[in-house]
Amino acid sequence: MGWGPFQFQFMPDQASEHAARYDLLFGTITLLTLIFTVVVSTMVIFFAYRYKRGTKRDRRNIVTHNTAMELVWMGVPLVLALGIFAWSAKNFIDVRTMPKDGLEIFVIGKQWMWHFQHPDGTRENNELHVPVGRPVKLTMISQDVIHAMYLPEMRAQYHVVPGRYTELQFTPTKPGKYKILCGMHCGTQHSEMVGQLIVLNDREWAQWLEKDGNRFKDTPLNMVEAGAQIWQDKACFNCHTGVDNPRAPTLVGLMGKTRKMSDGSSVVADRDYVRESIVMPHNRTTAGYKQTMPIYGGHLTEIQVLQLAEYIKTLTASTGEYQRTDVKRNEVGSNANKSNVDIANTSESAGNAQFRSSEVPAR
Numbered sequence: 001m002g003w004g005p006f007q008f009q010f011m012p013d014q015a016s017e018h019a020a021r022y023d024l025l026f027g028t029i030t031l032l033t034l035i036f037t038v039v040v041s042t043m044v045i046f047f048a049y050r051y052k053r054g055t056k057r058d059r060r061n062i063v064t065h066n067t068a069m070e071l072v073w074m075g076v077p078l079v080l081a082l083g084i085f086a087w088s089a090k091n092f093i094d095v096r097t098m099p100k101d102g103l104e105i106f107v108i109g110k111q112w113m114w115h116f117q118h119p120d121g122t123r124e125n126n127e128l129h130v131p132v133g134r135p136v137k138l139t140m141i142s143q144d145v146i147h148a149m150y151l152p153e154m155r156a157q158y159h160v161v162p163g164r165y166t167e168l169q170f171t172p173t174k175p176g177k178y179k180i181l182c183g184m185h186c187g188t189q190h191s192e193m194v195g196q197l198i199v200l201n202d203r204e205w206a207q208w209l210e211k212d213g214n215r216f217k218d219t220p221l222n223m224v225e226a227g228a229q230i231w232q233d234k235a236c237f238n239c240h241t242g243v244d245n246p247r248a249p250t251l252v253g254l255m256g257k258t259r260k261m262s263d264g265s266s267v268v269a270d271r272d273y274v275r276e277s278i279v280m281p282h283n284r285t286t287a288g289y290k291q292t293m294p295i296y297g298g299h300l301t302e303i304q305v306l307q308l309a310e311y312i313k314t315l316t317a318s319t320g321e322y323q324r325t326d327v328k329r330n331e332v333g334s335n336a337n338k339s340n341v342d343i344a345n346t347s348e349s350a351g352n353a354q355f356r357s358s359e360v361p362a363r
């Protein structure tokens, strides 16, 4: 098979770049553990038997100390343990380093299902389609309790927590259908929080993007378009324009910028910062401004917050663009009197009733 020496029957398929490396490390640790268990327990049993009380053995010249032996039995395990540490650390760093140009997919975990959103707006529930051979980066957040995205065949797992974004990456190497599990006991139906990861070859992927991905009647807005629509609906532009103004700081080029806070601290604006600024703006206040930003926690869903962040990334300095209605496929304004959940439903037309009815706003 060419998958390294540790492809045991009881291990899941190896379907990502990381899988063979992971199994080699796992197999080595298991083998070392077995070797030491056998050696140590054999000696314990052997000596216990040999020097059992009452047996006739030569007990003169008892050795009480042997420096060379002590050094060996401390030195050898020390070297082995440090070696395993270095090897594991290398693997860990590799697997936790996110690809720069990977396919970014947004994941919402909730009791008890997985919701996936592709950048082009395609939505999936408990099913994720990805192309083979391309790094995939998941940006994940939970809507309720702590979950864990677990992809056994990819040898990938990471926590999905409420209130904070986490990331997970993998590069599938084999087309096929694989498991999606929740790796965290998250409530009564935890064991049913399962799904399917479907890795497609290039041709199938192109077809899926063409048809299946957009199998819904209305073409869904992509992340940026959906974000633009929320920006319009919530009238963020009333305060945030192309330049800093007395009402609010500009959000142009916000991602990655170092922001000074009113308490003297500073933060680099990342996804978590943007989320906090929208959901709980009064946790921290940007230096030079008052706490006049409305609190949107409870009024926007996690997906909407992600969409806003994607839209904010695209903002440019030309203020004109701010108020222009650059949302193509929806009539902005008609949503003005509807509730947020209605807006979520109409702007994210990808139609999965289960998802809509179970979606709760971000807090």
Ligand code: HEC
Pocket (backbone or CB within 6 Å): 230, 231, 234, 235, 236, 237, 238, 239, 240, 247, 248, 249, 250, 251, 254, 259, 273, 274, 277, 278, 281, 282, 284, 285, 286, 289, 290, 291, 292, 293, 294, 296, 308
């Ligand atoms: C009433 C005016 C007002 C509205 C409307 C408003 N904001 Fe703000 N916003 C502010 C002010 C003032 C600050 C700076 C003070 C603070 O950090 O709370 C701010 C800060 C922010 C920040 C952090 C910016 C930084 O430079 O650190 C983000 C992100 C943000 N707002 C996003 C939004 C989004 C998205 C909307 C629409 C959903 C919105 N705001 C609507 C007034 C507003």
Ligand SMILES: [Cu+2]
Pocket (backbone or CB within 6 Å): 109, 146, 147, 148, 182, 183, 184, 185, 186, 190, 193
């Ligand atoms: Cu779960």
